Amino acid sequence: MSTTTTAAPHATGVGTSAQRPDGRLKVRGEFAYASDLEDEGMVWGATLRSPHPSARIVAVDIAPALALPGVVTVLTHEDVPGQPLYGMKVADQPVLARDEVRYQGEPVALVAADHPETARRALKLIRVVYEETPPVTEAEAALAAGQVVRHIRIRHGDPDSASARAQDGAREGAPALVVVSGEYEVGMQDQAFLGPEAGLARPAEDGGVEAYVSTQWLHDDQRQMAACLGLPLEKVRLTLSGVGGAFGGREDVSVQIHAAILALRTGRPVKMSYGREESFYGHVHRHPARIRLEHGATADGRLVFVRARLLFDGGAYTSTSQVVIANGSYFAAGAYEVPHVAIDGYAVHTNNPPCGAMRGFGAVQSCYAVESNLDKLARALRVDPAELRIRNAMTTGTVLPTGQAVDGPAPAAELIRRLRERPLPAQAEAGDAFAIPGGLGNTSHGEGIRRGVGYAIGVKAIGFSGGVDDRSTARVRLSLAAGEPVAEIRTAAAECGQGIVTVQEQIARTELGVEHVVVLPATTSVGDTGSSSASRITWMSGGAVKGACEAVRERLRAERGEGPLGKLLEAGPVEAGFEYAHRRTFPVDPERGQGDAHIAFAFAAHRAVVDVDVELGLVKVVELATAQDVGKAMNPLAVEGQIEGGSAQGLGLALMEELRLEKGRLRNPSFTDYLIPTIADMPSVPIDLLELPHPDSPYGLNGVGEPPTLSSTPAIANALRDATGLELARVPVRPDDLVTGTATGTERTAP
Incomplete structure (x- = not known):
């Protein structure tokens, strides 16, 4: 299909800060979330x-629960009508536990009743x-026991010889490489989304089920549900x-x-809605x-080799651990030119809660370690940390540890330069309690405060990698309504708050030159759009919508010629x-981890300025400050919101967010004890x-x-670290980690 010229720029088209259609409803508390669903004759699961x-499960007695007035049914593993196991990548998680439970919170039975309290x-x-059995809760113990989900092995260049040369040079008095090492730890972070899990399922007349669900990927849910329900895909409609x-x-x-199993068993609509504590489980x-x-580097700060060992605790079941450890390993050398690399990444099973996808998908953990160790290297070399990053930054053409050359923009050095050139914020003014650690709570009045400045840069693949045939479909219909052209868009793209509905509207306005655009609800009745994950949905769904709009334009021109759009549509709608x-991307080989696995890369950098009360650890x-290459800001205001939100989650991981486990038991499943950043x-x-x-992308995005x-x-x-001189080898950093009498940052007097 040949493409035609894009329509004239539209006032709320691509590149503008168009308002979100759901924005006003959400701000006013009128938006309907999954937990607001209701249906006639509904029961609660x-x-x-x-x-x-x-x-081990010795016995289950459901009779007392069934005898309770208002209870419609109680189900156990014996009542699962289809495949008893499910999972995104590997079907290894029981729908309901049968003979054993492998983590605290594993589902054992289901109830449907006429009231949620019942x-x-x-x-x-x-x-x-x-019958309790000893849990394995330490990742190292799980690795030693062979409970490995996946081992990623990457070898690039000759890291062993590079390490040997560093040792030989030191022995022979030749210019030796400067080598620094460190071990870093990242705690278990929760996604902490606003709305807990909820959904509604109802039986259909054809023996299937219709479900209204809060998800990131409708078609993958459909696939897993159909298998466990023993139904063909077409009878599971989401x-x-x-x-x-x-x-x-x-x-x-x-x-x-x-919910679907309960709906099919009871013959009634079933709603399930977790409370916050259950959501954590x-x-x-x-x-x-x-x-x-x-890290090994020359005396003038050129990186020579990196050796890395990553150990990720995947918890009780596989989920996406196989690809999370792959992604973390692919970028364990950071956003830098490194000729010699040896990386071993392991994901293991334990009896801790299952772990899977979270924003950054494994690259968050490796970036924290790389950037921490790079600052250690800068101190050993007595080089400015920003300069060390600029000196070694990736560029277009850099060959990654996986052997793939970066063929898109790679402005790593430019991002750091921009941050370094930005003026530093002023010191807090006297009496400004909001601006000092602990000031709002009258905990501190500014004594013993030291300021620190830190830089970091991250790189991550965009979209599905490793040979996945990533595709996305869309349908667009152009018609007249009350004499005005209207575009209708139908995809299965999941709007999770990131603004894909708005972007689809903007694309249609740009490509078709229409004002009125309607994005219909996402369902499995249209082709698969893929997951709203991997920072891919605007690229992939946007490409599909753009292509469908171009097809509508071509069909309109071929069938009806030229003329005003309203006049052309008088003959009827046009749809495509x-x-x-x-x-294509390709899997990496298992021996050396080499292969063109990725479609694109994105870079972001931050400069943090902190004040630390080293007496109180506050x-x-x-x-x-942050600098990021976005390709094309499809909606600049929404892009800034995404960057602010991602920065907030990074701050949370740095200072406060962690699910605390004690021998596999979750100790803080609430927002009272699991802390997330507030506006303060x-x-x-x-x-x-x-x-x-x-x-390679639509609009260059x-x-x-x-x-x-x-x-x-x-x-x-x-x-x-700059403020305190401490190692701080673990995040989140807690107040007692910071209390020191040997801080080395720039001290200032109290305001």
Whole structure:
């Protein structure tokens, strides 16, 4: 199909800060989320979960629960009509536990009742006899026991010889390489989305099921549900309901299969809606990680080799651990030119909660370790940390540890330069309690405060990698309504708050030159759009919508010629579909990890300025400046919102966010004890956008949502190290980690 000239620029088309159609409703509290769903004759579903991280199930007695008035049914593993296991990549997670439970919170039984409180009471009446078994909760122990999900091995250049040369030079008095090493740890972070898991399923007349779900990928949910329900795909029909944020936590199914099984058994619509505590148990989290790194560099600061060992705790089931550890390993040398690299990445099974996708997808963990160790190298070389990064930064043409050359824009050095040239924020004025650590709580009055500055840069692949045939479909219909041209767009793209609905509208306005655009609800009745993840949805779904609009224009011209659009449409609507695909990628080979695995790369950098009260261990992030190449800012205001949000999640990981486990038991499943940044914690976030068009994407755009989470955490950690002189080899950094009498940052007097 040949393309035609794009329509004239539209006032709310591509490149403008068009308003979101759901924005006003969400701000006013009128938007319908999944938890707001209702249906006639609806009953409520609830899940009984294991209190133990590891145990054998000896007996289950559901009779007392069934006897409770108002209870419609109680189901166990025996009632699963189809395949008993599900999973995104590997079907290894039981729909309902059968003989054993492998983590605290694993589903054991389901209840449907006429009221949610009745359902909760019935759960307490189910009698389960457990025989506890010793849990494996340490990743190193799991690795030693052979509980490996995946091992990624990457060898590039000759790292062993490079290491040997460094040792030989030191022995023989020749100019030796400067070698620094460190071991770094990342805690388990939660996606902490606004709306807990919810959905509604109802039986269909054809024996199938219709479900309204809050998800990131309708078609993958459909695939897993159909297998477990014992139904063909066409009898499992899904519609996207209101999504209250996702960040990777909705890639795995939660209520979907359970609600559908209950609906088919009862013959009635079933609603399931988790409370906040159950939500912490009911979805995957970011993988905790331990990463050992060794950098070798010449005396003038040129990187020669990197050796890395990554160990990710995947928890009880596989979820996406196989690809998370791959992604973390691919970028374990950072955004730098390194001729010799040896990387070993391991993901393991434990009896901790399952871990899977979260914004940044493994690259967050490796970026924290790389950028932390690079600052250590800068101190050893007595080189400015920003200059060391610029000196070694990737460029277009850089060959990655996987052997792939970067063929798109790679402005790593430019991003750091822009941040370095930005003026530093002023010191807090006297009496400004908001501006000093602990000032708002009258905890501190500014004594013992030291300022630190830290830099970091991150790189990540955009889109699915490793040979996945990534495609996205869209249909566009152009018609007249009340005499005005109207474009209707139908895709299965999941709007998770990132603004894909708005972008689709903007593309249609740009390509078709119409004012009125309607994006219809996302359903499985149209072709697969893929997941709203991997920073891919604007690229892939946008490419599909653009292609469908171009096909509509061509068909209109071929069938009806030239003329005013309204006049041409008097003969009836015009509709066309389009399937968009990017160029091929390839799996890496298992021996040396070499292969052209990625379609594109995105870069983001941060400079953090922090004030630290080293007597109380309190921190105020004063500024978190960022520079990022976005290819094309499809909606500049939305792009800035994504960058601010990603920076906030990075700040949370740096200073406060961690799910705490004790022998596999979750100790803080609430926002009372799991802390997330508030407006009082957020600093100024100046944003410097670069728009360097990517040669392969629609409009030259690039992924935006994930890169800010990469560099924000290590930038803050490096600033804390600059202020205190401490190693700080673990995030989140806690107050007691910072209390020291040997801080080395720039001290200032109290305001």
